[in-house]
Amino acid sequence: MIKVAIIGYGNLGRGVERAIKQNEDMELVGVYTRRTPESVQTEGAKAFTMDQLTLKKGDIDVCILCGGSATDLPTQTPEWTHLFNTIDSFDTHAKIPEHFTKVDQVAKENQTTSIISTGWDPGLFSLNRLYAQSILPVGETNTFWGKGVSQGHSDALRRIEGVIDAVQYTIPNSEVIKKLKAGEQLTLTTRDKHFRECFVVLEVGAEEEKIREEIISMPNYFADYDTEVHFISQSELDQEHKAMPHGGTVLHTGITHKNTKQVIEYNLDLQSNPEFTASVLVAYARACVRLAKEKQFGAYTVLDIPPKYLSPRTDEELRKELL
Structure with a gap:
């Protein structure tokens, strides 16, 4: 079982708790909060103070950080990556390179693994932009979010x-x-x-x-x-x-031989943005633990992760069922 801790318990943290219940290879060991634990109404998970988290090194496989990108994650992700493997959803696109460099240094120094900027954008949309631009290099990509x-x-x-x-x-x-x-x-x-x-x-x-x-x-x-x-x-x-609610579209319009028009379109239509983002974080938490077991320490993004690392299925099952 993969032992998971949630750091921060707002809409996203609640979504992570719900997502873990749908993954049979994962166990939620606790929610860690800056609030008084007694005031945090979870859906069954035990709540603890942040100070108590420092005592759990060795008992937690991965921490999923559920704070905001504006002020929480720029400090929290490097801080907790000193001790644990971590996942975050840092989504200030312009500052991702800076955030990556900071977390990468901490992770390598402390032999931990962190996957940053995980979710659907940045995240799944990033992957689809990469695929589209690689497959149709003569073309243009546009991303639309919402409503x-x-x-x-x-x-x-x-x-x-x-x-x-x-x-x-x-x-x-x-x-x-x-x-x-x-x-x-x-x-x-x-x-x-x-x-x-x-x-x-x-x-x-x-x-x-x-x-x-x-x-x-x-x-x-x-x-x-x-x-x-x-x-x-x-x-x-x-x-x-x-x-x-939320959602969006990655739209890539390109051409192949003799100006033949080709369109790649990827859509998300989400009734609950935090619950979907949480589900992405949980899948990448599995990948993070696998990388750490292989001693692949440092920071990563979704662009670095083999797709099969997200799945609890074996390689043989994936080849049989998905190819």
């Missing part, structure tokens, strides 16, 4: 001083997608492809215009997009915006 709730962007909103709660929707430009599928050659900016819509609950006395400006100018999250901000009540947010 759906972005956990990372919503978390970034909630970190702003004066914000009590917030949800952010990413909305793709459907007209642009239609034109690309029809074979039109478009020069697109980030702003052309998506629109971002934010629903924000403020503390009493917080300045709306100051916070609106902080949101729309936030680098790596909103500055490169047309962004609309709505200030609403907590009751309205709870009633209208607590579901967490």
Whole structure:
């Protein structure tokens, strides 16, 4: 049995707990939290303090980190990779190379294994971009997200001083997608492809215009997009915006011999973004443990992992059933 620990217990951590129950080769040994363990309502897992985690070296095969990319994972992943094999879902695309370098150094120094930036984008979409561009080198790749709730962007909103709660929707430009599928050659900016819509609950006395400006100018999250901000009540947010759907499309349009048009399209339609992301993390946790057993220490991304390492099935079963 693969012994798994969850670090952080929000929507993603709860999703990981649920996903582990669907994998018979895994055992959840505990949830580790910065909150008081008694205040954490899990779905059966025992909750412990972060201090207690340091005593578990040797008893845990892999830790799945479920914090946010804005402030948690840049420090937590290197910190816990000192002691454990780790998986995270760091999704600030522009900062992934920097994050990788930091975690890789720690992992190699301490003979641990870490797979970073795991999920569906970065993650499964990254793989599909790689496949498409390798197979059709004369072509163009575009990625569209949504419509759906972005956990990372919503978390970034909630970190702003004066914000009590917030949800952010990413909305793709459907007209642009239609034109690309029809074979039109478009020069697109980030702003052309998506629109971002934010629903924000403020503390009493917080300045709306100051916070609106902080949101729309936030680098790596909103500055490169047309962004609309709505200030609403907590009751309205709870009633209208607590579901967490998401999804998206990787669309690669290319040509082969004599300008023969070829299209590769990969879609996700997710009723629960955190539960799906958690399921990806759990599959890559299995791969992480296998790499560690082979003494392949250091940091990795989904681009480095053999697909068969994700599956609990034997090589013979995979060849028979999937090829």
